[in-house]
Amino acid sequence: MGLISKFKKAWFAPMSYDTLGEEFFDELEENLILADVGAAIAAEAVEELRRKVYRERLLTAEEVKGALRSILKQYLEVGDGTLNLSTQPSVVLVIGVNGVGKTTSIGKMAHLLKEQGKRVLLCAGDTFRAAAADQLEIWANRADVPIVRQHEGADPGAVLFDGLQAARARNMDVVICDTAGRLHNKQNLMNELAKMAKIIDREAPNAAQERLLVIDATTGQNGLMQARQFKETAGLTGIILTKLDGTAKGGIVIAIARELQVPVKFVGLGEGIDDLQPFDAQEFLEAMIG
């Protein structure tokens, strides 16, 4: 160890640890765990933070929190956070377990894209319950965009096929397809999603595609398991993190981004049509760690 780093170790690091206290770091780590980032990522981030504090001789709580935000921001920055809608049509498949907010997010997204001047078509790929297509249709009306749907129990692949045909015939810019979050069993659901993904690849081979996984911020650590499974089955290009308007901090997306290299693209902040926003890592982290 060189003289200078010895000097730093002897003086600068202890100085900041003394100023902030060992508990300060423990508390940060605990807050990360409470925010659902998971124990492993929390430990990794705080370890990295300690090195950064030492290296950059950070002294105040504000500086250290800023450093932690920049570390977590790097974990989150794993790809393009915007939708790839570069072809006409582009196809967005929205997936996730039951009740996370898929249908609601699709309604909000349709509204957002329509406001941007896009021609949007919705596709009612959740045929498991009759109410699912009705719910999507209500959102289609609210957002004032067309919808393709069939009867309850129809083959979701056939609805998707229809949707893609209609989109081409009607010069749509974006097709957003809903999916079921629950079937008779999980394997069933995964098979169906894999089949839908294949249909898009086959019927719209050159289309820009998004496969967005909806994660409910209140689900906690389970979100990581969901993300692993859906990624394996259907591939993922992005995350929509819903229900951030509640008390949940949604830190699970940091673990998902870090492990699976999938960026967060939107956050849901309520049940209204305007309550979907493009993901802003800085803002998210400020809300998460103050």
Ligand SMILES: Nc1nc2c(ncn2[C@@H]2O[C@H](COP(=O)(O)OP(=O)(O)O)[C@@H](O)[C@H]2O)c(=O)[nH]1
């Ligand atoms: N507070 C809040 N509620 C939401 C949000 N997104 C969806 N919801 C609610 O969550 C419930 C399930 O949503 P839904 O879209 O039907 O979920 P799906 O089963 O995944 O399609 C509904 O009551 C929605 O209003 C959100 O961002 N914030």
Ligand SMILES: [Mg+2]
């Ligand atoms: Mg639904």
